[in-house]
Amino acid sequence: MSEPSDFPATGGRPEDLPHTTERVTIEEYMDSEGGYVIYSLHAATYAFALSYVEGHRVLDLGCGTGYGTEVLAQVAAEVVGVDVSGEAIVHATARFAKENLEFRQIGRLPEQRLPFEDGLFDVVTSFQVIEHIEAAGQYLDEVRRVLAPDGVFLCVTPDRTHRLLPRQRPWNEFHCTEYRPDELAALLGTRFTDVTVLGMTAPDHMIKHELRRYRRMRTLAYPFTFPGAPEWWRVFGLRLAKRLVRRERPRNPPGAFGFGPDDVVIASGAHPSVNIVALASGTRPRSAPAT
DSSP states (O other), X not given: OOOOOSSOOOOXXXXXXXXXXXXXXXGGGXXXXXXXXXXXXXXXXHHHHHHHHTTSEEEEETOTTSXXXXXXXXXXXXXXXXXXXXXXXXXXXXXXOBTTEEEEEOOOTTTSXXXXXXXXXXXXXXXXXXXXXXXXXXXXXXXXXXXXXEEEEEEEEEBHXXXXXXXXXXXXXXXXXXXXXXXXXXXXXXXXXXXXXXXXXXXXXXXXXXXXXXXXXXXXXXXXXXXXOOHHHHHHHHHHHHHHHOOOOOOOOGGGGSOOGGGOEEETTOXXXXXXXXXXXXXXXXXXOOO
């Protein structure tokens, strides 16, 4: 889910959408091997979801700029993509909206409820979102509320196993919590009766780019993200580091890297895993304890 910002809403062209690390267009992934790995992981996530959404009514919770939501709409009966960023929704609507696909801006969860009636969706997808939510239990309550009793929740989030040192706070400024697979499974288990947790990886020549980025970032950011670091210090340090390391990189054609989304592996026991892919169903009673 994209972070809100102070800049005005823009048109639907990629060059009109201001850049942040949390809200990117497809074009912004094509400038380096590392960037294309990140794109490939995202694209593989949506490809994995296709068999679950086919013929169903789907909510894509945290749709960002909408390129993945449009993929879901190719096989789903109806898709609604929602995000807190008005700029991202303007971009997504201008570029991807079609007859069975709608984009809407929503308020922040859990302060505002989702603008949908109970049990409306057969599938809720929420990719790279839960790590942004401080009150994750309340976020899951809303997912459970809008999901049909026999519906499926697909959740993807970074796997902290390789991203962070033990107890280290996230080096992504906008992430509140990053989970290990067992931690995410336990959290989802408070709201759903059936939870399956998979890993996401790729061949060595591809995944090495992400692992190298993780090693660099967790070391560079540790002075600001050590266990117990106050939030103001973490945010200050990460913003400073972002300004220092940002640089322009030459663009390359997408086919120049020798790998792509088809090389991504999503499976039980995938190693080294960079993302957790979780499937949850069988909603528990709403009296389940909050976390």
